[in-house]
Amino acid sequence: MIPASFEYVRPSTVEEAAQILRNAAGDDVKLLAGGQSLLPLLRLRLAYPAALIDLGRIDELRGVRDEADHVFIAAMTTHDEVVKSAVVQEQCPLVALATAQVADPAVRHRGTFGGSMAHADPAGDLPAVALALDMEFTILSAEGTRTLPASEFFVDYLETALGPGEILLGAKVPKLGAGWGFHYEKFHRTAQAWAIVGVAAAVKRENGTISEGRVALTNMGSTPVRAFSVERRLPGVPVADGNGELREAASTAANDTEPPTDLHARPDYRRHLAVVLTERAVRKAAA
Amino acid sequence: MSTTEAEIGRARRRKEDARLITGRTQWTDNIQLPGMLHVAFLRSPMAHARIIRVDVSAAKGQPGVVAVFSGQDFGDEQGSLPCAWPVTEDIVIPDHPPMATSTVRYVGEAVACVIATDRYKAADALDAIEIDYEPLPAVLDMNEALAEGATPVHEGGNKSFTWKFGTGDAEAAFRDAPVVIERTYVQQRLIPSAMEPRAVVAQTDGDSFIVHSATQIPHILRVMLAATTGIPEHKIRVIAPDVGGGFGSKLQVTAEEVLTLLISKRLGRPVKWTESRSEGNLTVHHGRDQIQRISLAASADGVLRGVKVDLLADMGAYLMLVTPGIPLLGAFMYTGVYKMDAYDFTCTGVFTTKMPTDAYRGAGRPEATYAIERAMDELAHEIGVDPLEIRRRNWIKHEEFPYATAGGLTYDSGNYEAATDRAMALFGYDKLRAEQADRRDRNDPVQLGIGVSTYTEMCGLAPSRVLGSLRYAAGGWEHATIRMLPTGKVEVVTGTSPHGQGHETAWSQIVADSLGVPFDDVAVLHGDTASSPRGMDTYGSRSLVVGGIAVLQACEKVKENAKQVAAHLLECAPEDLEFTDGAFRVRGTEAAKTIQEIALATFAAHDLPEGFEPQLDAGSTFDPEAFSFPHGTHLCAIEVDTETGESKIRSYVAVDDIGNVINPLIVEGQVHGGIAQGIAQALYEEAVYDSDGNLLTTTMADYLIPSAADLPDFTTARTVTPATSNPLGVKGVGEAGTIASTPAVVNALVDALSPYGIRDVAMPCTPERVWRAIQGGTS
């Protein structure tokens, strides 16, 4: 299909963008980042925005900054830039690992870090990573700036806590310090396809056992979900699996989830996958 | 004796590729004409409904809209889309208006159209068309469609035809047979996904028409457009410019082609239609969709006595160009490479409220090969021998060719032993079997499976008399004309219509060898009924086997003409001349005339033999005597993660015997793409309709096509047993990979799962289905 017509504006500062948003209040305007999720919706005529505000020429929305206790990833940084960022690779490798598995090179060259978060597709790979790493989102509107933890950002299917006048500036990714290992385990049918289920794992190791673990799941509900029951069981689990302690800990991964049903998987299969993949993700993170 | 390197057999890079790959060429959608309008179609959201009311008035007032038409507006003028293959005398061929007039029968069927000054305005105005439907029950399942009391898709019920074929006494073969295998396989519905979507541009000067279409069949299309619309054939010129893939999906006369032509006739302006990918998934004719019941009767040691096949073939809502013929193209192949006494085949074509099916790469033969190759594995399992051993016990031995099969065909040549030996050596068969045993012993969560497919197929459509006996409306010949230009360059006019196959390169190689001219001196013209008036187009791996022979024969005629001129100029008898390295030479002397010199002399015409018409050009129309029969052995090793159900092809060996090879690089490309498409059927692709008849797989996020990243390296090799049925000894390679690979992959998967007591997984064998099978449920 081909999109319906829309207005197009391209501001050069975030303030300008926020002002345009404020003035448009009530109209259906949409921020355009890499367009990799928004344009398909327009082309299929599932969305009919009156105007698109292209964030593509706002320099301050791009790039990765290495701060004292966190890494700041600006919203318009492309997936490809994130994957290739030395800072990301060193300070928050889970982000690089997961982003490298997003779609294909063409999509990664256009799609953005912030667009993926703001789009809040439960099948997207990055929201689960945001949860697992306790990222904090920085948000701007004509009224000012606010921050929001990842745990409060993802509200429902394709829905975030962002208000209509708000722009996501980026996210602070806390530096976790020494001893942590990471893995993103993605299960999908073709190389460029979305996750049927994904598991983001961050694991701290001390003296041959896991002392702390964070596990978040992709596509196991209408938002990404933390597998808290697994996290509670991880401390004390030997890194080199002794007597099935890890399998035991992972077995509750799908508890309290309401996975979707679609052509690729029904809920019971997704629950099963969540358990199997959680064990694998934690094992690889701990290795 | 030639001193220059032969062109035939050379891995020439394709001369058309730079243009095709960069897109700097005439794709139909690239065409811009002054005053051109754009058409968008409103499509039925219902699988089955009566049209109660159509109101296009609001749409007519939308910005940029020039006209809006419903099916009623065209009435009889739009005719009925043709079915050229009435397979039985009593076949039911329903009326098929290009735009529905009273009833819609599948989601996506065109009901109205908007013509506007640009594509976007046309699409916008579709929303303003009002249509009231009275829903009727969707008919989706073939068995239910045939049951008593089923909702009829068309008046007269849901059976289109039943076609039967048999040789020998099947009842006798099955009576008291020590081993009988009976299986049912489902060939899921597939959506052909050519890289270039369909597109049409129609224009008129008020009297005659030019239709550009992304089609495989410009020649057939011209005849059929004339027959459907009543516009005289000589007033229609069809051009298939560069076409980006088809796989059978563009072997069609589509509603959109007919309507775009009629709209340009009515409005007197050029009109363009280009489909979107989602529109294509809905309305490009689909492929496969058969339920196959196959039975084998064998002796206690697995020697076949007979095969019986009972097939249901989903026609979809209407019969399109060759819809009913597709299962017939498989009918003769269910006996595969095997000997037996008797064979019995029955096929029933069934109407459902889904997109019509028609040719898709392999067209009938992949289905047949899948069934027999899967069933042979079951026979091997039943009597406890290796799948390769069961094949050895049954296949036609190389010294037995030519061989008249129970399938009713005579295979001219083949060497299944040689291809299989080669494949086993490349594969490391015994080592993989040992690893498999080890993994089974260790209860490894990742199991290994090995799959075999020893396939053959029939190529080179087709001897016209055979097509006639099968009630197909046209012949199977092909035409070529060779034009010698004054400067000695050569134009080949071919009736084949390449859409990615590389004919420009391959035909140039044939001509270069035959006429002794440089490869670069040959140009190939195709796809335009004005410059290439005669042809049967490209499908069914026919182009080289039929069209290539026409090229060769036309070259021979040109040489005959040239020889007379040469003899005259060299003042000798034609019998004293030999033709080597592009020149006629008087035997035993230095005297010679090159073909270029002769071309120029003929053009000047100052000094030609008495009564000789001053031209060398010649045409040839080749009608094959017989089909050709490529064959080969494909071996697949697959790893199955039993915890997730995911399977991964670890290695794949394809040894194909396609006879002589014109260009190994082109062959390699066809084999790779073909294998990928067969793997896609085995593991990835499926058109899914919901219970209301809505297609759920309208985007590539839902209809999964594997890419290079998902596929293993293929190890390919060839054995060469030339075809005896044509002078080049070629057999065709366009479909072999697709035909061979699907059963090889599924046989491997089932082999991996056999420790779990699993003997079948429905295609596509998705991770979820495999996991469910392992859980003991049905997939």
Ligand SMILES: Cc1cc2nc3c(=O)[nH]c(=O)nc-3n(C[C@H](O)[C@H](O)[C@H](O)COP(=O)(O)OP(=O)(O)OC[C@H]3O[C@@H](n4cnc5c(N)ncnc54)[C@H](O)[C@@H]3O)c2cc1C
């Ligand atoms: C073929 C294909 C495969 C894909 N596969 C995957 C995959 O495997 N995994 C995966 O995670 N993703 C996948 N994606 C999605 C891809 O990652 C997208 O890039 C991402 O979802 C959206 O990012 P974008 O920059 O393209 O955002 P856009 O499409 O431009 O915008 C998406 C939404 O976010 C809003 N938005 C964007 N930026 C901001 C901002 N700064 N502030 C507020 N709102 C904003 C927009 O208004 C819009 O609603 C795939 C996409 C395609 C086309």
